[in-house]
Amino acid sequence: MQITNNQNLSILNDDSFIIWGDNNQELSFKEADLLSAHPKRDMERMWKVQVKNAGTIPIKTHLYLNQAGLNQNDVLKLRVFSNENNYQNDISSDIVGEKINDSVFIFKDIILDLDHDGIDYFTFNLDDLQSNILVQLNSTCEELGNGIVKILLPENVSSYQYTLESTTTNQxxxxxxxxxxxxxLFNNLPADKYRVRIKRQGQTDVIRTFDLEGIINQNIDSYYVWQDTPIELDLNTGSYHYKLISPGGQTTEVAPYHLNGIGNYQLKIKNKRGCEITKVLSVLSQTDYDVLQNNSLFKRIxxxxxxxxxxxxxxxxELKTAKPLTIKVxxxxxxxxxxxQYNSAADFSIPMSIPAVVGYYNIKIFIPEEGKGVNFLIN
Structure with a gap:
């Protein structure tokens, strides 16, 4: 894949094409994670490829990546997910890149759309010294729910120091x-996102992240109004597994997750450890939704x-009565x-700032009794 067509010397059959786009995230690598469905040091940016192949031979291509700043022993891999289900289950075909110069890597003979469903996903993975050290989470779901986190290190790691940081506040x-x-062992940790940093003298730091709050604080409303069109849920399939059960009992376990009519749906949310919660989503008629809104403690947002x-x-x-407030973007x-998080009041005016990455956002506003959502755009 090249930036422009005149640089691309590959041959496609008549009536065949490849189109790709990305999620507009950073070209940086995540820290290895102990609870995510994608635990490896994958790049933040993910690409989606749409393929139409009029021939019988799979489409094969080379892919180039310009990525500076890697260490000499770091291995860069391309991860190709052949469908949405494989992506959500972290099943990929991995290809090791060949370094052309100080910053350019080539990934050769990538076969796209091997299963002929028309859609592939890909990202890049950093295989470095710190990510290859075996670090495991040894807490049960009940312990995690109570803020108890047990992290096991290899037997040969005996002398080290460690710190724990909140990735939400960077404190x-x-x-x-x-x-x-x-x-x-960490006890009584509040629900938050964390980074543990393990320092060993003369060796590379070992860094792992884990999320104690995401499984219960999802970007999902509890109530929706039915307007005769399917409602698609925006779910973080990169970190969690989902099962949506309709009022009639039909199940959906692969995106897109649609609410297709009035009634109560069950959404089962599970992390890598197998810890699961169920959230009820109610799709209401406009009349019933208006009644619900009239009983809300929110006056204006x-x-x-x-x-x-x-x-x-x-x-x-603006609230009808003073309440503590939480805002999540x-x-x-x-x-x-x-x-x-903000102390109890009836009126709030809160300045906020997020990285200016173009796209749509959802601002969730919570008081103890209920929550509201507001759509937000950066352009």
């Missing part, structure tokens, strides 16, 4: 401690400017990018 939660065994050009905006909330992939 240190636990200052540097000295490890005395191959188990790190506004977000301005909307759209924003620089990622700066103000959330104004999710991107179009259902990934939490910002949050804040």
């Amino acid at each position: 240190v939660v636990i200052n540097t401690n000295t490890g005395t065994s191959n188990t790190i 506004s977000v301005s400017p909307n759209p924003s050009h620089d990622g700066n905006f103000i959330v104004k909330v 999710f991107n179009g992939l259902g990934i939490l990018v910002k949050q804040g």
